[in-house]
Structures are given as C-alpha cells and as structure tokens.
Amino acid sequence: MSDFQKEVETRVEAVAGNSELKDKAAKFLEASVASKYSYNFFWLGRPIIQYPQDMVAMQELIWAVKPDLIIETGIAHGGSLILSASMLAMIELAEAAEKGEVVDPNKPKRKVLGIDIDIRAHNKAAIEAHPFYPRIEMIQGSSIAEDIIAQVREVASRYSNILVCLDSNHTHDHVLKELELYAPLTSVGSYCVVFDTLVENMPAETSNDRPWGPGDNPMTAVHEYLKTHSEFVIDKHVENKLLITVAPDGYLKRVS
Template identity: 65%
Template sequence: MNISDAAKEFLTASIAPKYSYNFSWLGRPIIQYPQDIVAMQQLIWAVQPDLIIETGIAHGGSLIFSASMLELNAACGGNPDASVLGIDIDIRAHNRVAIEAHPLYRRISMIEGSSIDPAIIAQVHKAAEGKKSVLVCLDSNHTHDHVLAELEAYAGLTTVSSYCVVFDTMIEDLPAGMYPDRPWDKGANPKTAVHQWLKSHPEFVIDKDIDEKLLISVAPDGYLKRIS
C-alpha cells in the first residue's frame, strides 16, 4: 500500500470516531484536521489577508485560529488592523460568550443568519469593501445547493492570488451513507458544488499542490486559488 492509499484509509476510518473533534486552538474547539490547520497557516502567511471571511462558526475555534494568525502577521509587519468575519445561522449563546471573552476577539466580528440570505450577503460584501487582500473559507451547510450558493455569493470577494477554501469536499470521496443523519452524501456535497461552479469560473483553479502535500485533508479539491 502506498502513502496515498493509506491516507485515504485513515480518513475513512476517522469519520465515525469524530477524529476532528480532538483538537482545539487557543482554548476553543476547532473541529479540523491538523493537516488543514497547517495548510491554512501557510496560506494566511502567504496571502497576508486584510480580511478573512468564514461561513460556519460552531465553537469558534476557526475564528480564533484565523485571528491568531492575523495577530502573528501583524507582529511581523503585516496589517495591524486585519480581521476575521464569521457568519453562522445559529451562534449558540455559550459559544458567543466564550468567543467574545477571548483575548483575540478584538480581531473578530460575527453575523448571525443564513450565509445565503441576501441581507447577510450584502453585509459581508460591505465589510469587504476597500480590502486589498481577502481570503474566504466556506464551512457551514455542506449540501451541494448551499455550497454552490455560497460560492456564488462570496468567492468573488477573493482577491487575485488569494484563496477561497471549501471544506468537507472529502464527503465525495467517502463511501455512500457515511452521514446518515445529514442532508449531504456522496454525489451531492461541497466537492460536487466546487466542480460545477468551476466550469463557469476560470478565474479560479484547484491548487493540487496543497492536496498532494497534505494527503490527509477534509478539503481535497477545495483549495481554490484565484488567478485572475
């Protein structure tokens, strides 16, 4: 068995025991695989975003992670006012309290509502006005239609040479029926949405180099680089 096949076996075996729930970032559960966390650190350093837009907040670990990376960028000469904006249809009260109490909250803002609601989309576009470098992360509802709508709503905010990262594309690579309690499955998920959307958006390409380096990732074909 080669390393690529072994990685696929591990990823499949890791779903049922909820392996991604083992990790936190600066005190908040992040619900990501370590490989993707490292990949995002590399992208945030390379892109030096003024704004990171994230759909899906959950416990807030990803917001705290992004804020901490922006803090490090600023300490190394980057934008001292860089920020992260999170959108979620339901920000649980205890999660909001914990996020707002975090020392890095000064770099964070949150919007509660559906990420595909036109009013919410308008607020996010307003927040992105005038930003020279924007990075987008889509990690909320993983159905094909929802992710496709998010791509249409937010990918265009991605600045040239930056990324729109679509998480949980790995659902397409797993056996059918792995998520019996969810409305997504093989054949209708973030990866199918990405592939459909890319057909009419040549200004983005899949960064296969990232996939080949990570091997274990929830976002294969999901690291989309804007090239024009």
C-alpha cells in the first residue's frame, strides 16, 4: 500500500466518528431525494438513476474484483448495465495490453446480465443500439420467479467470478427473496450490492405511493438476511468513504 493509500484509509476511518460530517451528509440526502437528484445523471449516454458517489463506488469495486459476470436486477433505462459493461470492457483492454493482445469487442469474455419485470421497448432498443451491448444480456420477468432464476443460474454456471447488484422492487419481502436467490451466486471476495437501503432512513412521505417505506425496505431485508448468513459482512469502509449513498449497509462483501 502506497503512502497516499494509507492517508486515504486514515481519512476514511476517521469518518466513522465524525458525527457532524455524517449529519450534514444525511441532511443533503434527505433534501436531494425529495428533489429527485438521482434522476439527473447519465453514463455514456444512458440515464442511470444513481448518485454519482455510488457510481464511483461501483467503478472501484468492479476494478478491484474484476468479475467475469455482473448480475443486476432492475434495468430501467439501462445506465447501470452500460456502466458495468464499460468497466468490464476496460478490464479486458487492460489485461490485453499487458499481454500484447488485441480485444475483439464482438467477442467479450465478460458479461452483464440484467433482469427486469418490464423492459420497456424504447429502453430495450436504446440499450441494444449502444456500442457496449455485445457485453449485455437481458431477461424479462420477475427476478424471483422460478423460471427466471433458473435462467440466471444457467448463465452464472459458465462464470467463476460473479458480482451481484439488487435494484428492483424495494419491498422487504422481495429483496429478502432476491438475497436468498442471488446472494449465493456472489463469489468469495466479491460483492452483493443492495441499493436503496436508504429508504429506511428517509421520512415516510419520500416513498410517495410506493409499496415500501421505513420498516419495509431493502435495509430491513439486508439485516434480516445477515442474521443467518455470516458469509457476508457489511463493508462500512465503502459507506464511510462515500458519505452520500443510497446504499447504507448495502455494500455486502462475501468473505467465505
């Protein structure tokens, strides 16, 4: 570890005890959720509906883990799929450069698998027209349906290093079921990232007419799942680094 990296680690560790800084971050999050701040950003031309901080965190995790398959539940406009695909492309370019090889963009070694109950036609067309689409596969259907998870497992069986992102229906029951089905596909040393755990910390009115809210959301599902799954731990280092994140307690690292 370089001296600079050590300095970063020291600063991040200090955040855990900085109540003033964390309080200010929480106030920004509450105000920004109400203003739909996360809807303002794009990744390589596609709306991503994520906070920039979480986008940077995913970049860091993907580069560190170097997965050969990323599974994502929830597609929306496809920005997250494009982010993942672009990162996998850069990993392959870096590996090829080290070996003096050339990457064939139409024959990628790594893949992103997206699952959504309703892949809208205009979003599907835009994703398929994107230059990184050769790295993407999409499945339409409920992420917790038996036939869908069977397809996911079949794809996953062809890969050895898997990272998972859960970002679909945010009710407790749905996310808990997703964790039961998808978290086991996560490779040791990789991550299962559960988005929108922030709902637990937000005023009930910010959920509007959604079927989730405080007491019934991804964070409550994460805490329930971890009671019986010691193979995962919450990576607080990521959360402390970001301060602004929609996934507090949601960066789950598989340690065994």
